[in-house]
Amino acid sequence: MKHSKLHNFLGSKLMAQILVWVAPLLLIVPNIALDITEISYDLPARAINVLLPAGVYLMLMSLWRRPGRMVVFLLPEMVLAAFQIVLLFLYGESIIAVDMFLNVVTTNVHEAGELLANLETAIVMVVVLYLPLLVFGILSWVKGGELSRRSRRKSLIAGAVSTLAGAIVLAVACVVDSYSPGRQLFPVNVVSNMIEAGHRTAMTKDYFLASEDFRFNTVCTDTTMTPTLVVLVIGETSRADNWQLGGYSRDTNPHLSHRADLTFFPRTLSESNTTHKSVPLMMSHLDASHFRDIYRSKGVIDAFGEAGYTTAWLSNQQRNGALIDFFGEQADTIHFLNDDGAHHFDMDLIEPLCRFIADNREGRTFAVLHTYGSHFNYRDRAPEDYRHFSPEDYVAASPSSRDRLLNAYDNTILYTDAVVDSVISTVEAAGIPAAVVYLADHGEDIFDDSRERFLHASPTPTYYQIHVPMLVWLSEGYKEQHPQAAAALEHNADRNVSSSRSTFHTLLDLGALSCEYFDPQASLISADYAEPERVYLNDYNEAVPLAASGLRDADLKLLLQKSISR
Ligand SMILES: [Zn+2]
Known part of the structure; x- marks a missing residue:
């Protein structure tokens, strides 16, 4: 009978033997893939990355007489391998980064669902690779599939030889090459990243205690007591190349491009490609070189508050329980639109802004708006009236839908243009x-190119992920009071800017504030402004030069073409 034949096969020595050899082969699929995708791995690193894990898996599979049991024990390893393969599909390179683990914690589930829905191919492949292995492993175990003594010895020896060969190359590479398994050996590197993510989560938890005694000791250098209003609008996932103000061929800034009193900085780069690091960086006095101090520092809202400004944090993003929230919650007025559970467009921030301004008309005020900007899913970010570029009804995020995705994306920029313009009109109407x-x-x-990359927050950046729009608008009254600020803005407009470094100092300067942390060389309204050394905050929270950030030749060429370098 067919049924009993299958039953016999599942519990057979042959099945057990197949498992012993096939499981290691499937488990090193991510290792082989990484050897191909990682340009930073040299030949010894590639050899170690295959020999050592393959050997260890083979020995593990030969450990028990019933290898099916080990397949089940290796389930966590399969999960890691599966995640790694999905990531390689998504970004075309890189191991699962520390930031990936943190993004899972700090991104809401709905958003993660949107991403995963666009990763069908990767998920199908992972299921095809590992689900049958797991099922056959369980069945073989249950039905008593055992290895013969001879075949067990054979696989054990093969595993030991491969492990030993890998260990020898590793020992030599460590001495000669300062090779680090924590960075280049899968899955050791991913486990090490997971531990680092845990460490950073602990630092986040300790934030209040660690930053308790931090003081900017900000003072206001303007003693006239004139009411002043400073507003920071934090954009989300916006790329400078799609801004008409940045030279884009499409009319994505119909409102802002008609404002003469506005300075756009076309050579602005962010030092991070991920929200949970980039936003705290711009809100703090620190740049990438001193990022680790951020866990014991306070943010720009606190600096304004210390000097007597009334402050507000108005957000259209979900609370994430980390640094962005902590810095935001240092404000006098805190308002998260999403707390009501409804879907909001960024324009909904105007109403609380109006209220805040009206309530504090007599004094000095500082408001920060955290928008949802152009974050995927693009079609959810702009209301119907802003669906100007069409067709924009993509079904899946794939290279073949690029035109539609780009239309939908450009509609979000069109909408951002209207939002920022409304913020300016609202502020202008205050008449101070x-x-x-x-x-x-x-x-x-x-x-955008043959790499076919999509979204952001990947372990290594691209040109498109770090080139960001930045602008400053001054009211007539402000310019009259501070003519030197207006002149400096104009002078600095074409210079290289790091948003991560300059935001805090420019804001303080706009509010006529000073403190020991204030650096006039980073302020865009200062005649002392000096262009930054270009650095990037990598996954290990190290500030590295752009050339070592993972940017490829194509990216560096684009930066050169647009004269954004140094
Ligand atoms: Zn972001």
């Missing part, structure tokens, strides 16, 4: 000396 700063936390990949 005022300034508005807008900048995005990072950009986005939209299948």
Whole structure:
């Protein structure tokens, strides 16, 4: 009978033997893939990455007489391998980064669902690779599938030889090459990243205690007591290349491009491609080189508050329980639109802004708006009236839908243009000396070149993920009071800017504030402004030069073409 034949096969020595050899082969699929995708791995690193894990898996599979049991024990390893393969599909390179683990914690589930829905191919492949292995492993175990003594010895020896060979290359590479398994050996590197993510989560938890005694000791250098209004609008996932103000061929800034009193900085780069690092960086006095101090520092809202400004944090993003929230919650007025559970467009931030301004008309005020900007899913970010570029009804995020995705994306920029313009109009209507700063936390990949990359927050950046729009608007009253600020803005407009470094100092300067942490060389309204050394905050929270950030030749060429370097 067919049924009993299958039953016999599942419990057979042959089945057990197949499992012993096939399981290691499937488990090193991510290792082989990484050897191909990682340009930073040299030959010894590639050899170690295959020999050592393959050997260890083979020995593990030969450990018990019933290898099916080990397949089940290796389930966590399969999960890691599956995640790694999905990631390689998504970004075309890189191991699962520390930031990926943190993004899972700090991104709401709905958003993660949207991403996963666009990853069908990767998920199908993972299921095809590992689900049958798991099922056959369980069945073989249950039905008593055992290895013969001879075949068990054979696989054990093969495993030991491979492990030993890998260990020898590793020992030599460590001495000669300062090779680090924690960075280049899968899955050791991913486990090490997981531990680092845990460490950073602990630092986040300790934030209140660690930052308790931090003081900016900010003082106001303007003693006239004139009411002043400073507003920061934090954009989301906006790329400078899609801004008409940045030279884009499409009319994505119909409102802002008609404002003469506005300075756009076309050579602005963010030092991070991920929200949870980029936003705290711009809100703090620190840049990438001192990022680790951020866990014991306070943010720009606190610096304004210390000097007597009334402050507000108005957000259209979900609470994430981390640094962005902590810095935001240092404000006098805190309002998260999403707390009501409804879907909001960024324009909904105007109403609480109006209220805040009206309530504090007599004094000095500082408001920060955290928008949802152009974050995927693009079609959810702009209301119907802004669906100007069409067709924009993509079904899946794939290179073949690029035109539609780009239309939908450009509609979000069109909408952002209207939102920022409304913020400026609202501020202008207050009739007091005022300034508005807008900048995005990072950009986005939209299948722009042969790499076919999509979204942001990947372990290594691209040009499209770090080139961001940034602008400063000054009211007539402000310019009259501070003519030197207006002149400096104009002078600095074409210079290289790091949004991560300059936002805090520019804002403080706009509010006529000073403190020991204030650096006039980072302020865009200062005649002392000096262009930054270009650095990037990598996954290990190290500030590295752009050339070592993972940017490829194509990215560096684009930066050169647009004269954004140094
Ligand atoms: Zn972001």
